[in-house]
Amino acid sequence: MREVTMEGQTTHIMTDYVLKVLRLDTCADLIVGDEMIRGISGGEKKRLTTGEMLVGPARALFMDEISNGLDSSTSFQIIKYIRQIAHIMDGTIVISLLQPSPETFELFDDVMLLSEGQIVYHGPRDNILEFFGTMGFKCPERKGIPDFLQEVTSRKDQRQYWCKGNQPYCYVSVPQFVQFFKSYSIGTQLSDELKTPYDKSTIHPAALAMEKYGISSWELFKICISREWLLMKRNSFLYIFKTTQITLMSLIGISVFWRGRMRHDTIADGGKFFGALFYSLSNVMFNGVAELAMTVLRLPLFYKQRDSLFFPPWTFGLSYCILKLPLSLMESGIWVILTYYTIGFAPPASRFFGQLLALFVIHQVALSMFRLIAVVGRTLVLANNLGISALLLTFVLGGFIVSKEEIHPWWLWGYWASPMQYGQTAIAINEFLDPRWNTPNNDPAIDASTIGKAILKSRGIFMNGYWYWISIGVLIGMSLLFNACFILAITYLESTANFRTATITWQAENDNLQSEAEALVADSDVVSNANVIENTPTNRNIRGMVLPFQNLSLAFNHVNYYVDMPTEVDNQVTSGNRLQLLCDVSGAIKPGVMTALVGVSGAGKTTLLDVLSGRKTTGYLEGSINISGYPKNQETFARISGYCEQNDIHSPHVTVYESLTYSAWLRLGPEIDRETRKMFVEEIMELVELKFLRDALVGTPGQDGLSTEQRKRLTIAVELVANPSIIFMDEPTSGLDARAAAIVMRTVRNTVNTGRTVVCTITNQALIF
Structure with missing residues (x-):
């Protein structure tokens, strides 16, 4: 990884500084890896993508959801560094974030709030609450401003923020917000600034980059x-x-x-x-x-670097x-x-x-x-x-x-x-x-x-x-x-990923209509289920299910996990030839309790989850793992457990109901008759709130079919129809905004309420605590 960011040099102060800020210095000499090669963690890969742009000379940065899969502390550190670039080096930076913490939100100077493809507000961060307050909406004291901004334009969530008690509430649509902003003081000031011609004489000629690439073509070659x-x-x-x-x-x-x-x-x-x-x-x-395969697998990275002007394509x-x-x-x-x-x-x-x-x-x-x-x-x-x-x-x-x-x-x-x-x-x-x-x-x-x-x-x-x-x-x-x-x-030639842009807008409209329909029909359930999330384990009601299952606990004692290190980095990272990823970990997980594995990116959350579920097939494992007091046998443990991966992998050409039916028919025992299986599938669809999407095609991510949040719920449902006693979930809210993450976590809570043992890795802890 160091060779990629440093362009073959052995040392560079800018690269070392970025590695330190992004907390990548501990894995600077590890290979990145992919689906087949063990490498750095998902959060570290996300930070590497950000660092790849920060080490360059670019002063106009456009960053899309760079905090996905990162803990709030790391996200805060990265945004703070990017803010310094904007202030000290006079850079222009636009960042879109999902689930930003209040501390991270406070680092921004301006906020551009979009809804339904229209700009609702664009101006100083300090004035955004004043703008909505003028329209009659107030952010509660214990509510995060980013969550408030996302929900205040939603038909489903807007009512709770109405603060003009002497006037009856009436839904304010997005076009109404847009029109009010244009007449608002900040909106008129922005319009006047845009109408003023740009004065080139105020900028030094050297400020404009005249070269397409940072160094000569021969050096790039x-x-x-x-x-x-x-x-x-x-x-x-x-x-x-x-x-x-x-x-x-x-x-x-x-x-x-x-x-x-x-x-x-x-x-x-x-x-x-x-x-x-x-x-x-x-x-x-x-x-x-x-x-053929070797070249095709290289193309996604090449297109990204080519479009970012890393090098001429001929080199x-x-x-x-x-x-x-x-x-x-x-x-x-x-x-x-x-x-x-x-x-x-x-x-x-x-x-x-x-x-x-x-x-x-x-x-x-x-x-x-x-x-x-x-x-x-x-x-x-x-x-x-x-x-x-x-x-x-x-x-x-x-x-x-x-x-x-x-x-x-x-x-x-x-x-x-x-x-x-x-x-x-x-x-x-x-x-x-x-x-x-x-x-x-x-x-x-x-x-x-x-x-x-x-x-x-x-x-x-x-x-x-x-x-x-x-x-x-x-x-x-x-x-x-x-x-x-x-x-x-x-x-x-352009990347095939660029061909999807024509369908995204149409799909987004369908998703919005579908989400509104769900919200209107299930509004009463939302309120009751939202209250359940805050209840203590002793006050919850355990739901009955069509198929019985056995409540099982999971205990692990003095678990250590090691992996072999490549020869070239043995002496740089470890004193021996093994790297210890889990150090004397012990704990217990009870049925009917939702347990969160939290920690900074790279702390070992997914590693521990994979070790407990038995998905680690390489490396060296020490310690004991017991299921309700008995040593875990992986051959039989797979029959009573389910694992929801962070990447939602589904067949795009089948419906939601067909996906669940196929999984149930393959994984349920032969003693369960056909009608019982159908009833169980229907019950699981109701549990994860997929009834309204029963006949919807799963589709391809980013192109058509289900939204990201709906695919997350389908992933959970595919595992639940196997009737497991223990469920492992790796980052179920990764890549979701606050509202979509709340829907997924409501589904997880419904699963816990059935009495199952649920273990989740969570990066943004605000959704649970």
């Missing part, structure tokens, strides 16, 4: 080369696996085409050698298919292509070294290096072709379909499956455009024009003087030696063309 080399070393397993694969395939080829059975006396013998050459060519072409594209050259040469060399003489190809060294050159060039063509297809497709599904289709066309029209003479005239253009044809021509000419194939041809059906030329002619391949170099030249040209198109594609 060298940095990209260094970064690509670093990533290749960190991802060395993939390249070792590819090398092992090509080695195994070469050994299989050796066993099939062993030189003891490979003669060179007749045209039929030449057919075996031709098959061995085609096998070599096919493996080299197929070896390039991995470039990334060129460095990406150049560093694949030595790997391509190594893989081609391994294949030729292992197969050439063991199969029994032409013995002269010139022929050996001729085949090596041909396979190396065709491998480069395969890599560049699949690289281009990946950028054009931009998604794994589309790129794989396009890539496999292109590969099949290349094989069919390559001249081996169907010779040139047998291809229909309207497909000859495909024959001349197929890189397979030129690769096959090069390696076939290199082999069959060797002197050992100069035996006179006795087949009158083929007009050729030697067996070698007869074999070439029977396959529709040119018999002149210069066609070897023509084929090599064409393949090099194809590789350069594909690489040039690859660089152009990453320069001008």
Whole structure:
């Protein structure tokens, strides 16, 4: 991570300062990681995204929900530092936040309040309560101002803030707020400022950045080369696996085409050698298919950095292509070294290096072709379909499956455009024009003087030696063309994520209408359930359920958890070769009690949750975990527990009811009849308040279907239909505003009221305490 933020330098005061402010100094030498590689925590990744922008020279920063998944202390520290940038360096900063604490809110100078796509207020933070007070709405003393601002424009929550007791309450719509603000003193002042022309003479010419990038293109290119080399070393397993694969395939080829059975006396013998050459060519072409997934997975980060002007696209594209050259040469060399003489190809060294050159060039063509297809497709599904289709066309029209003479005239253009044809021509000419194939041809059906030329002619391949170099030249040209198109594609094509903006507005309108309908119908339940949240455990009523379950407690004693450390950071982070993530942790969780795991980002909340639930399959665990006094057995524990992940993963093409029914049918025992299962699913839908969304499609996040808060409730419901006794929830309110988080927490409280044991990791503790 340090190499990424510091651009390869060993030390930099600005980077070290940002790492310290963002509390990333403790994990500065750890890899970031992803879904498959253990790395830093989710909150630390969020802070890393912020730090990636703060270390740069930008003075206009637009930050979207940078506090998601962070504790209030860390959020306060980050916003405080950003405020210093705005004041000291005269920066322009706009930040959107979900669930900001009152202390964090106090750090802002101006507030822009939006509702239904319209600006309700835009002005000094100190005057915003005065503005709403003028309209008859007052923030209660113990109410956070951010929560008040969000709810005061809502039809459902607005009434409780009405303070003009001598006048009857009447709902104030968003357009009415907007019109009043335009006539308000701050609104008129803002309008006057916008009407005043900008005076350029008051600003020094040096204040305007004239360069698109911070440093020269050559320096950026060298940095990209260094970064690509670093990533290749960190991802060395993939390249070792590819090398092992090509080695195994070469050994299989050796066993099939062993030189003891490979003669060179007749045209039929030449057919075996031709098959061995085609096998070599096919493996080299197929070896390039991995470039599809490797490139597609790199695109999201590339698009973010390209659009933020980190570097010109050509520096990334060129460095990406150049560093694949030595790997391509190594893989081609391994294949030729292992197969050439063991199969029994032409013995002269010139022929050996001729085949090596041909396979190396065709491998480069395969890599560049699949690289281009990946950028054009931009998604794994589309790129794989396009890539496999292109590969099949290349094989069919390559001249081996169907010779040139047998291809229909309207497909000859495909024959001349197929890189397979030129690769096959090069390696076939290199082999069959060797002197050992100069035996006179006795087949009158083929007009050729030697067996070698007869074999070439029977396959529709040119018999002149210069066609070897023509084929090599064409393949090099194809590789350069594909690489040039690859660089152009990453320069001008947009990310597929940008295509969703057209549907977000329409979906947002549907969500608003749906939310209002829910609010109007369930208003009475909201009040009663909201009061339940504040009740003590002894005063709660335990709800009955259609399916019985056993109340179970969870106890853990002296739990320690360790993970192995990479060799290069052993001496920097730990004194040994293990890093301890949980240190002598003990505790107990009772049924019917909602237990919150709280702490700063990176404190180990999710780690403890994963250890207790048995989701940690690596590392070293010490201590004891008991379920109602009995040692936990993971094989049976999975039947009585549920785990709600922070990332809501659902099938987008089914409805809410279908999602729950599918989960219930898979996870409930066979002794439960069909009607009981249906009744239980209906009961769970009522419990998590999804009745109104019964027939709604789940959809794709950010594109269509359910909102984030509704997807959270569906995640909880999918686990509840398994009728577990213990529920683990990882950040159930992450990414939600205060109102949506309250709805989710009401669902969690309803779950606790059934008598289940519930454990949550919570970043914003204000929702519970």
